[in-house]
Amino acid sequence: MPAQQVITDKLHAAFKPASLRVVDESDQHAGHAGARPGGETHFRIDIVADAFRGKSRVECHRLIYATLAGELAAGLHALAIHAAAPDENAR
Amino acid sequence: MGIEQFIDNEVKNSDVVLFMKGTPQFPMCGFSGQLVQILDYLGVPYKGLNVLDNEDLRNGIKTYSNWPTIPQLYVKGEFVGGCDIVREMFQAGELQGLLKNKGLAVKENAQA
Numbered sequence: 001m002p003a004q005q006v007i008t009d010k011l012h013a014a015f016k017p018a019s020l021r022v023v024d025e026s027d028q029h030a031g032h033a034g035a036r037p038g039g040e041t042h043f044r045i046d047i048v049a050d051a052f053r054g055k056s057r058v059e060c061h062r063l064i065y066a067t068l069a070g071e072l073a074a075g076l077h078a079l080a081i082h083a084a085a086p087d088e089n090a091r
Numbered sequence: 092m093g094i095e096q097f098i099d100n101e102v103k104n105s106d107v108v109l110f111m112k113g114t115p116q117f118p119m120c121g122f123s124g125q126l127v128q129i130l131d132y133l134g135v136p137y138k139g140l141n142v143l144d145n146e147d148l149r150n151g152i153k154t155y156s157n158w159p160t161i162p163q164l165y166v167k168g169e170f171v172g173g174c175d176i177v178r179e180m181f182q183a184g185e186l187q188g189l190l191k192n193k194g195l196a197v198k199e200n201a202q203a
Contacts, residue, residue, distance in 0.1 A: 057176045065159050072159045
């Protein structure tokens, strides 16, 4: 299964997001130290879920990193994250 | 000295510490480069530590902060965030406020 689908599925299962967008930006990092043949190293995640309400930015990102710990250990190199609760400003 | 003790000393002995890939003069990663630009723009003195020089440091900092990616910014011994968080804080003026609250001078005209 493509990493984009795995990440999307895991985030859906963990956070029941009101909205979720996962974009593979690996081609923007080709040649960079974290890149690898075949890509799937760099993703952008825009997620809105109640789970993030009242949490700091660091707490929100840590929740997402924890959900994707297996992928990060297996070659996923970097995530650009915007996480917010519904009605909160994106952060 | 273990790597955790080394990191602990570094973040407590300098007001602002950036764990990055490359150096402030020659960032080797776009995300690290963005934080260098922000810190330079704010005119805040900081210490840059190149994790590419030291595999123990590269892995150790991820454990130390419970944060799996680099760059990582510390102010007065506290983990502030990675690239996205620091950039968003800068754009919202929150980073400038945090630095001032910690007693660190920020260039007066440095607005987001």
